[in-house]
Amino acid sequence: MTPMFTTFRGGQSGAWRITLNSAVRGEGLAAMPALAITQGPSIALPLVASATSWRLAGVTSHVRYVEKAEAEQLAEKQAPLGRRQATYAALIPIRKSAAWWALSQDERREILEAKSHHISASLKFLPQVARQLYHCRDLGEPFDFITWFEYAPEHATMFEELVAMLRATEEWTFVEREVDLRLKLVE
Amino acid sequence: MTPMFTTFRGGQSGAWRITLNSAVRGEGLAAMPALAITQGPSIALPLVASATSWRLAGVTSHVRYVEKAEAEQLAEKQAPLGRRQATYAALIPIRKSAAWWALSQDERREILEAKSHHISASLKFLPQVARQLYHCRDLGEPFDFITWFEYAPEHATMFEELVAMLRATEEWTFVEREVDLRLKLVE
Numbered sequence: 001m002t003p004m005f006t007t008f009r010g011g012q013s014g015a016w017r018i019t020l021n022s023a024v025r026g027e028g029l030a031a032m033p034a035l036a037i038t039q040g041p042s043i044a045l046p047l048v049a050s051a052t053s054w055r056l057a058g059v060t061s062h063v064r065y066v067e068k069a070e071a072e073q074l075a076e077k078q079a080p081l082g083r084r085q086a087t088y089a090a091l092i093p094i095r096k097s098a099a100w101w102a103l104s105q106d107e108r109r110e111i112l113e114a115k116s117h118h119i120s121a122s123l124k125f126l127p128q129v130a131r132q133l134y135h136c137r138d139l140g141e142p143f144d145f146i147t148w149f150e151y152a153p154e155h156a157t158m159f160e161e162l163v164a165m166l167r168a169t170e171e172w173t174f175v176e177r178e179v180d181l182r183l184k185l186v187e
Numbered sequence: 188m189t190p191m192f193t194t195f196r197g198g199q200s201g202a203w204r205i206t207l208n209s210a211v212r213g214e215g216l217a218a219m220p221a222l223a224i225t226q227g228p229s230i231a232l233p234l235v236a237s238a239t240s241w242r243l244a245g246v247t248s249h250v251r252y253v254e255k256a257e258a259e260q261l262a263e264k265q266a267p268l269g270r271r272q273a274t275y276a277a278l279i280p281i282r283k284s285a286a287w288w289a290l291s292q293d294e295r296r297e298i299l300e301a302k303s304h305h306i307s308a309s310l311k312f313l314p315q316v317a318r319q320l321y322h323c324r325d326l327g328e329p330f331d332f333i334t335w336f337e338y339a340p341e342h343a344t345m346f347e348e349l350v351a352m353l354r355a356t357e358e359w360t361f362v363e364r365e366v367d368l369r370l371k372l373v374e
Contacts, residue, residue: 003286003325041327059325064251067293098189106254109292138190138246138325140228 002041005060008091008146009036011053016089016183024167026095026177029054035183037093040060052180056093058134058146065109070119079127086130086150087185090159092178093143100174101137116169125162128155143177189228193279193321195333196223198240203276203370211354213282213364216241222278222370243280245321245333252296257306266314273317273337274372277346279324279365280330284294287361288324303356312349315342330364 010029011020020029032053063071074142079086100108104166112118130150137144163180166172190339197205197216201223208218219240268272287295299305317337324331338346350367353359 003327005327060328061325062288062290063292066291068291071291101249103249104253104255104258105250105296135325138248138322140190140192140246 003061005040005057005059007038007040008056008148009038009053010034010055010181011036015186017186018181020180020182021186022180024178024180025175029093029179029181034186035181056091056136056143057137057139057141058130058136058143058145061135065112066119073123074119074126077123077126079130081130081132081148081150083130083150083152085152088153088156088159089153089183089185090149090163091146091181091183092149092163093146094175095137095142095144095177096174097176111174112171116171118166118169118171121165122162125158128152129159129162190248192227192244192246194225194227195243195335196225196240197221197242197368198223202373204373205368206371207367207369209367211365211367212362216280216366216368221373222368243278243330243331243333244326244328245323246326247319248322252299253306260310261306264310264313266317268317268319268335268337270317270337272339275338275340275343275346276370276372277336277350278333278368278370279336279350280326280333281362282329282331283361284363298361299358303353303358305353305356305358306313308352309349310333312345313359315339316349322325339360 011034012032014034016035016037018032018035021029023029030051036051051124052150066074103111118175134148135144136146140151149159149162197219198221199219201221203222205219205222208216209214217238253261261350290298300307315338319335321330321333321335323333336346336349
């Protein structure tokens with residue numbers, strides 16, 4: 001539960017090769033061949049804008065919507081990052097609208113789960129798709145969240161189903177910027 | 188709703204004179220004569236530890252527990268910071284335990300409001316006591332929250348009642364570090 005800062009640097013080298021870089025909504029990210037990921041206990045500073053790299057940063061944190069029964073289901077089903085067979089990944093940063101952030105906690109939970117089934121509908125993709133959510137809104141970053149997904153090549157179709165399911169929800173009508181990066185682990 | 192970073196610097200000069208510096212639980216903060224407050228759209232960096240100053244930093248953010256009906260009551264009753272008559276202030280940074288942060292959203296809400304009445308019981312101190320909550324846990328800071336309170340000298344007794352009420356709650360059993368600074372506006 002201790003906050004851990006993670007920096008995703010798009011650039012010329014890194015453990016992951018970027019195979020797709022798609023601006024789903026709003027401004028995209030510059031095309032780069034590779035992604036490097038680093039972690040540390042302090043805030044990753046923004047770099048001066050560069051033609052040959054960009055960086056995103058976020059922090060793992062406590063849950064904001066998950067309730068006790070859901071936490072138990074998630075803990076039982078979810079897989080960790082770093083599995084040997086999970087050589088495919090996706091990095092999906094999103095920013096939600098001011099209207100979303102002006103909502104109260106119960107209104108956001110209602111849209112996220114009661115209407116959009118974000119938590120319960122995602123359970124069926126576990127443990128095949130492993131994921132980690134990073135928060136970045138309160139760090140003054142351009143995105144509000146970054147989600148990192150890892151899966152084996154044979155679960156690529158299942159992963160597309162997960163992404164399509166989330167994008168069709170009422171919750172996603174509050175997403176005003178989204179970029180979708182797909183990656184392969186460098187052998 | 189846009190995150191705004193605020194830095195509180197204890198040192199030799201500033202608009203507020205520190206009249207009391209009390210370590211309520213855990214490690215305190217070094218005695219300093221004055222407090223300066225600055226705001227900006229980016230993260231305030233930690234300084235190298237100094238014998239003549241310290242700094243705390245936090246970010247205003249969206250609500251984490253307040254529900255719609257409560258938000259409406261708060262909006263109706265609360266006063267803004269910076270009122271001419273509010274020449275007394277308190278700066279109370281706290282850190283909660285790992286056990287708190289491991290709880291799910293519904294468990295934290297249950298303790299905070301259903302059992303501790305943090306939101307509803309605080310309403311009776313509005314608008315006399317104005318306040319602003321700053322989040323700092325996810326910035327990698329030593330405290331999780333900083334609350335800034337402002338009130339007129341004639342409401343000092345009422346303010347003590349508010350502080351005593353909160354410290355007697357079940358929620359406060361999760362507080363593992365708390366410092367209480369009282370201040371007067373420099374004429």
